[in-house]
Amino acid sequence: MARIFITGSAGGLGLNAARALMQQGHDVVLHARNSFRLADAGLLRERAAGAVVGNLADFDETVRVAEQAGRYGPFDAVIHNAGVYSGSEVLAVNTVAPYVLTALLARPRRLVYLSSGMHRSGTPDLQGIDWTDAARRSGAYSDSKLYVTALAAAVASRWPDVESNAVDPGWVPTRMGGRGAPDDLELGHVTQVWLATHSGGDRESGGYWFHQQRREPHPAVKDPGFQAELLEALERHTGIALR
Ligand SMILES: NC(=O)c1ccc[n+]([C@@H]2O[C@H](COP(=O)([O-])OP(=O)(O)OC[C@H]3O[C@@H](n4cnc5c(N)ncnc54)[C@H](OP(=O)(O)O)[C@@H]3O)[C@@H](O)[C@H]2O)c1
Numbered sequence: 001m002a003r004i005f006i007t008g009s010a011g012g013l014g015l016n017a018a019r020a021l022m023q024q025g026h027d028v029v030l031h032a033r034n035s036f037r038l039a040d041a042g043l044l045r046e047r048a049a050g051a052v053v054g055n056l057a058d059f060d061e062t063v064r065v066a067e068q069a070g071r072y073g074p075f076d077a078v079i080h081n082a083g084v085y086s087g088s089e090v091l092a093v094n095t096v097a098p099y100v101l102t103a104l105l106a107r108p109r110r111l112v113y114l115s116s117g118m119h120r121s122g123t124p125d126l127q128g129i130d131w132t133d134a135a136r137r138s139g140a141y142s143d144s145k146l147y148v149t150a151l152a153a154a155v156a157s158r159w160p161d162v163e164s165n166a167v168d169p170g171w172v173p174t175r176m177g178g179r180g181a182p183d184d185l186e187l188g189h190v191t192q193v194w195l196a197t198h199s200g201g202d203r204e205s206g207g208y209w210f211h212q213q214r215r216e217p218h219p220a221v222k223d224p225g226f227q228a229e230l231l232e233a234l235e236r237h238t239g240i241a242l243r
Pocket of ligand 1: 007008009010011012013014032033034037054055056057058080081082083084089093114115116117168169170171172173174175176177178181
């Protein structure tokens with residue numbers, strides 16, 4: 001049995017992953033942006049090992065999420081699932097928050113970061129990046145997913161004791177994916193659950209996965225120079241180092 005923390009787990013893929021993990025007998029700590037959204041987790045909230053709240057677009061609240069979650073830890077796995085598709089908060093929620101939580105929480109055995117096939121059209125250009133206001137940055141979602149995928153790979157290369165992987169869940173019909181999304185919602189959380197609960201075998205750390213198959217990510221993801229540049233930019237912005 002594993003102890004697993006999932007961000008953004010009051011709805012969508014995070015909630016589905018939480019439900020599947022609890023059905024398998026794991027202890028799950030939920031996260032929602034506030035107590036009203038946490039209530040949407042319904043019965044799952046009562047069965048959870050714990051729950052924390054905080055807006056991941058806000059730096060101070062993200063630090064408090066790490067503090068709250070830390071009280072339920074240490075975790076065997078953390079799934080960095082929370083994400084937004086558009087608006088000024090895209091980089092803060094999709095990239096900065098996973099970085100801050102990764103740096104502040106005690107190292108789990110396994111880390112899973114939600115990426116997207118759209119990361120492939122991201123640009124590895126961090127020059128003058130404004131992490132707090134992505135509204136005017138075209139392709140900000142793709143950029144945010146490229147960066148979080150590179151973060152997963154950077155963590156894998158720096159922390160050999162941790163399995164760190166990124167997952168494309170497919171284009172699935174959640175609130176973000178929209179009703180017309182073509183991929184299977186039932187498969188949307190399966191790879192995250194698998195990566196969060198299994199070790200060894202032919203799976204290596206630092207992978208980019210789609211439906212339990214390893215896929216080739218954007219070349220910048222594996223570029224040690226870009227990984228270092230990304231970590232430096234995030235450390236400069238947050239004042240928090242990844243040790
Ligand atoms: N659905 C797809 O087709 C698809 C494809 C590729 C990748 N993904 C990725 O999969 C992950 C899950 O997405 P989903 O499809 O399940 O979308 P969703 O239904 O919109 O769920 C997103 C989750 O993130 C939470 N969240 C967003 N902003 C937050 C903030 N500022 N503070 C705290 N929590 C916040 C949401 O909370 P609220 O409900 O309170 O907003 C919600 O729980 C995301 O990282 C997304 O980028 C999804």
